[in-house]
Amino acid sequence: MRCFDFHCQGESHKATDKVCQDYSYSHIDEDGLAIAVVCDGHGGKHYFRSDVGARFATEIIANNVREFINNIDETLLVGQPFTQQAAIQTEIDRQDFRKERPVDNAFRQLFASIIGQWQQRIEQHAAENPLTDKENTQVEEQYRKEFQEGYKLEKIYGCTLMAYVSMPRYWFAFHLGDGKMISFDQDAQWKEPVLWDDRCFLNKTTSICDSDALNEFRYTYQGDGGFPIAVFLGSDGMDDSFGEDTNLVNFYVRVAKSLVKDGFEATFADIKETLPVLSKRGSQDDMSIACVYDEEELKVALPKFILWQIAITKAGILKVNNKILEATDKRNDLEEKVITLEKDKIALRYAQNDIERAYTEKQQLVKKMNVLLEEYYGKDYVPYQDEVGEQPKERQQVWRMDDHPFRVHLVWVEIE
Amino acid sequence: MSLLDETVSVPRRTMMLFFMIDTSGSMAGSKIGAVNDAVVNVLPMLDEISVTNPDAEIKVAALEFSTGCNWLYNEPKLANEFVWQDVQANGLTSLGAACEELENKLSRSKGFMQSASGSFAPAIILLSDGAPTDNFEAGLAKLKANNWFKSAIKVAIAIGDDADKEVLTKFTGTNEAVFTVHNIDALKQIIRVVAITSSQIGSKSSTAGDTTKQDQVISEVQNAVDNIDGAEVATKVDGSSYADDWD
Numbered sequence: 001m002r003c004f005d006f007h008c009q010g011e012s013h014k015a016t017d018k019v020c021q022d023y024s025y026s027h028i029d030e031d032g033l034a035i036a037v038v039c040d041g042h043g044g045k046h047y048f049r050s051d052v053g054a055r056f057a058t059e060i061i062a063n064n065v066r067e068f069i070n071n072i073d074e075t076l077l078v079g080q081p082f083t084q085q086a087a088i089q090t091e092i093d094r095q096d097f098r099k100e101r102p103v104d105n106a107f108r109q110l111f112a113s114i115i116g117q118w119q120q121r122i123e124q125h126a127a128e129n130p131l132t133d134k135e136n137t138q139v140e141e142q143y144r145k146e147f148q149e150g151y152k153l154e155k156i157y158g159c160t161l162m163a164y165v166s167m168p169r170y171w172f173a174f175h176l177g178d179g180k181m182i183s184f185d186q187d188a189q190w191k192e193p194v195l196w197d198d199r200c201f202l203n204k205t206t207s208i209c210d211s212d213a214l215n216e217f218r219y220t221y222q223g224d225g226g227f228p229i230a231v232f233l234g235s236d237g238m239d240d241s242f243g244e245d246t247n248l249v250n251f252y253v254r255v256a257k258s259l260v261k262d263g264f265e266a267t268f269a270d271i272k273e274t275l276p277v278l279s280k281r282g283s284q285d286d287m288s289i290a291c292v293y294d295e296e297e298l299k300v301a302l303p304k305f306i307l308w309q310i311a312i313t314k315a316g317i318l319k320v321n322n323k324i325l326e327a328t329d330k331r332n333d334l335e336e337k338v339i340t341l342e343k344d345k346i347a348l349r350y351a352q353n354d355i356e357r358a359y360t361e362k363q364q365l366v367k368k369m370n371v372l373l374e375e376y377y378g379k380d381y382v383p384y385q386d387e388v389g390e391q392p393k394e395r396q397q398v399w400r401m402d403d404h405p406f407r408v409h410l411v412w413v414e415i416e
Numbered sequence: 417m418s419l420l421d422e423t424v425s426v427p428r429r430t431m432m433l434f435f436m437i438d439t440s441g442s443m444a445g446s447k448i449g450a451v452n453d454a455v456v457n458v459l460p461m462l463d464e465i466s467v468t469n470p471d472a473e474i475k476v477a478a479l480e481f482s483t484g485c486n487w488l489y490n491e492p493k494l495a496n497e498f499v500w501q502d503v504q505a506n507g508l509t510s511l512g513a514a515c516e517e518l519e520n521k522l523s524r525s526k527g528f529m530q531s532a533s534g535s536f537a538p539a540i541i542l543l544s545d546g547a548p549t550d551n552f553e554a555g556l557a558k559l560k561a562n563n564w565f566k567s568a569i570k571v572a573i574a575i576g577d578d579a580d581k582e583v584l585t586k587f588t589g590t591n592e593a594v595f596t597v598h599n600i601d602a603l604k605q606i607i608r609v610v611a612i613t614s615s616q617i618g619s620k621s622s623t624a625g626d627t628t629k630q631d632q633v634i635s636e637v638q639n640a641v642d643n644i645d646g647a648e649v650a651t652k653v654d655g656s657s658y659a660d661d662w663d
Contacts, residue, residue, distance in 0.1 A: 012621045180533070198563075201532055201563045201567065202532055202535070202536070202537050202563075202567045203537070203567075204567070236533070239533040239534075240429065240533050240534055241426060241534070242425070242426060242427070242533065242534065243427045243429070243430075243530060243531050243533055243534025243535070244427075244530070244531045244533075244534070245531065245533070247424075247425045247426070247427065248533070250423070250424060250425065251419070251424050254419050254421070254423060254424050255419060258419060267419075270418065270419050271419065273418065274418055274419040274420055277418070277420060278420065278426065280470075281420075281426050282426050282429070282534075283429070283534075283621065284470070284471060284621040285621065309423060342501065343501060346499045346501065349499070350489075350497075350499075353497060364422075367422055368422055368423050371421075371422055371423055372423060
């Protein structure tokens, strides 16, 4: 097993001179424990020490997990099938209660201990560290007063957390708040090992600073011999940069391939270089990643990772081909009739634009496909082709607008 | 060597701007003309915000409602590609149906929205000069259960004294987000101000502390309204010094 973690300041935090509020940790212990943790301190003025809260949470999780695995009766976990548990709050909402076993009590004690120690630690930190001049000037009076009175301290230090823990005979993971955890199996198939919490939506998240944080932990465990071959933990700065889950997973596949082909050092150097760039191009947020992986299993799964990428690229091309065919049909229908209505002129213009855009998108996907085909089949690969093909060049059509660019007075010009 | 090679996609984040426009019979004439004119003129400005904003691109969708409701296009368009088709006024005020239709599209599986990761909360601008003639409460109840709507920036423009401000307040969740206009120029200006402010604030990653984006929009629009002759926040209606003038 190997691991790595990295966190860095987001682009928007650089612009506002705000520290990085993410924290990450990973380690492989001699007794076979592999652990990865990511904590994401909340943004916003009220959470002006969330960077400290995230660091404390990370350290406390690492310590408590070690204590947990040293003390737990292993039989509670060994032999257990893959089991996902939703947050108690979700179970209450659904009136579907599933946490009735001793192992669930053990996890509840672990989570209670994490929250309790985190609260103690932030109270101690607040007592030892009065507001700095900078904090005094930055914080609104209401929050300053709360801080000085020791009231709602947990809000000031609030963060999300997630952790993956693997032992030789079992593994478990837990999550409170947003960010995404992605795992891969031997067939290079991915999943979110821990159930999502629908209360985490856009910029809203559950948090360790919530009054019912203990009921917001969700977790997963398995002890029947099944292990992920790689698990990636990323703060929401990561998944917000990629939009659709498939794009995020594809990035992790890219990292996994690099770990196999280029080795640990080169890949980790690339991650340190890439994450700030990704923040700038994507979410602008702080970025953090932590990963535990099985080097040998990744090597074996490498071809399957490439095939997965080929499959999703092919699916993307098929989707674009459908757009091309639909827009072409629409354009052809409109071209067959004498267009007098403004509505039809606009529809024709949109159809033409849709065709152009879809062909451009397809070009990019085909380029990607050929890179992947070469990676899988070697230099003798057969470049991708399909019946829809590339954009025909026999006729160019241009809409020229004779008035305001957003008005509908359009002139149709054909260029032979 | 970068991990962000040609096999990795990093799409731009997206913010959706919705116009909900009352096209009932009472809007006929100068009111609907002003709405058409104002939206056409604000689209290039939204495009500029979208193009120059590193955080997100802005897409626009428009829903007109009179007797029933209708999307101008069956998918959201980038601001620079949105060709405005002048809307006509006639019929009743099916705001309840419009709420239900908006709720349909505020979803990923059957609507206009993408993954919440990589999206910003939408901005919704409602314009109306009257009172609903259908079951508004039922439509709004469905809409209010929608997560995208709960997170959205919501602003309403009451066109004239006959607009039901109580209804608009229920829609936005606060009467501070309802702005009343009493003449054509004020209507045109407020549409521009609300659309631009919502887009600028809504499509930014960073927020000013704990102030919600909706609160920021309200604050900025309220400041702008002070300088628009014939416009006012709905909370000040009782003390209004303006009379409707739609000629």
